Amino acid sequence: MSTSVAASRARMPEGTNTVLDRRTVETDNSNLLPLLRPGLRVLDAGCGTGAITAGIAERVTPGGSVTGIDTGEALIAQAQQQFAGIAGLHFEVADIHAFAPTEQFDLITSARVLQWLPDPLQTLCCMKALLHPGGIVSILDYNHEKINWDPAPPASMRRFYDAFLQWRKDAGFDNGIADRLVHLFREAGFTNITTQSCHELSLAGSAEFKATAGIWTKVAASRGVQLVNDGYVTEAERLTVMDDYNQWIAGTGKSMQLYLLAVSGRNPE
Secondary structure, three states, X not given: OOHHHHHHHHOOOOOOHHHHHOOOHHHHOHHHHHHOOOOOEEEEEOOOOOHHHHHHHHHOOOOOEEEEEEOOXXXXXXXXXXXXOOOOEEEEEOOXXXXXXXXXXXXXXXXXXXXXXXXXXHHHHHHHHOEEEXXXXXXXXXXXXXXXXXXXXXXXXXXXXXXXXXXXHHOOOOOOHHHHHXXXXXXXXXXXXXXXXXXXXXXXXXXXXHHHHOHHHHHHHOHHHHHHHOOOOOHHHHHHHHHHHHHHHHOOOOEEEEOEEEEEEEOOO
């Protein structure tokens, strides 16, 4: 499919910012914590509403700075308003493939973003070009093909999820990108490549289960509209899956695990 179709499907629909707002660097990007220290110059590519970016900024003070970029104008406007008081933190609307800062970075991070890009190798090469020699890129992303529900979700959710993956695949997105990141890092020329498992397990009975397992209700409510418009599911199917899955969460659902890996690599000196 064309790059315009990929860009259209990757664009975050209204309402999904509530998912981004709940995230913190400690709970949702903890792979970064050993890499952060005062004085670093950091780029967060695909920063969304800036919740994680703000946490990064707090950990590189004093002396450090963090720039968050995203192609979503509404997301950046929210980030600029919400985190205006944090020193050394800057947000701007920009595409990593055309971003031209005046200085290079010590660390570039991108979480759950490459899954929405049709050419992740090109993206990694663009990031590498923005790094100081010896700088680090750290990517966190999913293998959507390895999600695990216990017990199995309703058949309507399984059908919707399969349609969601096909919709993504037809746009050129890699549903299993987490397990291919190491290969992509090698192709891009990074060294000292490390991998960390960051799977997200949600258990029934926990305070967060409804919100975390319910991410797929939110997907059906938001991106599901895109799937309907593109002919992958019907509106009746979209509405049914939200009801069925909410009942699973409130009833028989025991756990859901999302498969994530964090891969980091160094720009050769």
